[in-house]
Amino acid sequence: MVKRFIALVLVLAVGGLFAVLLATYAPDAELNQTARYYAQRTAQDLGAANIVTAIIVTYRGLDTLGEVTVLFLAATIVGLVLSQGGQSGTPARGRVPVGELLTTGSRYLAPLILLLGVYVFVNGHLTPGGGFQGGAIIASGTLLLLLADPLRRFGHRLIAAVESVAGVVYVLIGLLGLILAGGFLDNRILPTGALGALFSAGAIPLIYVLIGLKVGAEVSSMLVSLAETDAETREEA
């Protein structure tokens, strides 16, 4: 009871701070200097229609490379933590069978989800979306397959191969920018093309496809690791 009271007091104190922030908040009427630079220069410098994409892939490309690395580390640690002590393979007993609807539905939906994911990351420089969103959609397809058949085993080798090839090519494209254009991860190693066309914005679509594959593979591998361990934990119980 005392603990709950202390928690309530703490939360109220933080809430008070938030209330002050909210009461004194005045929205900007104009873009700040950095945002205005991005708004004015993106189209003519990089040829990307989606300014958020231009910021993530090119202006802040190094951050994004780091971010993908963090996600990779997270996926690796999840695999490492869950792989310790536990043998896989034997099917669990007494599992409630999944419904006919889910099994049949997932068979038809999974390719479409995959297609949507690819569409989202291929058009990342033109529409709201991009590599991370597309990768998450692909991983949701993996999740659907796992829900339909919890004992399905995905090829770890395939996931690892997609993940590492995408990562290596991403870094190589970044290094090419160092040689052919203005710096690391500069997208102008390819022609920027017409604004709004699918093949435009230099290397941005290429990089976003790689990020999409990488994120999709990483999140899928986390899901697969969790699902496999879940099956084992139930067996032991």
Add this chain to the structure above:
Amino acid sequence: MPGIAQLAMATGFLLILIGFYGALTRRNLLRMIVAFTVAGTGVNVVIVSIGYMHGRTAPILDATLAASDAAARIIDPLPQALVLTAIVIGVGITALMLAYALRLYSQKRTLDIGRFTELKG
């Protein structure tokens, strides 16, 4: 008269507070993880709401938004780029927490945080 930005910001702050309270009071590891996720979502909502500007459009150039007057007509793209990063990292953190929770469960057969007393002096 509060605008949509203030409304979104208040919602985000509320989500953060709900998440904090849940993380402080729940005993079940899975519930704590859910609480952290709720708080993280609240932070993202707050950051996005800071970038919102009344009467402006999304930062995507197309037929109706020429590059020349983009600076006067788009909302701030920076918070959106930041939140995109934050969401992805949030997924990684959540997956890690779940993995540790699974490991702890497989060792102790419980998710009650009160039963994990190894670090108590």
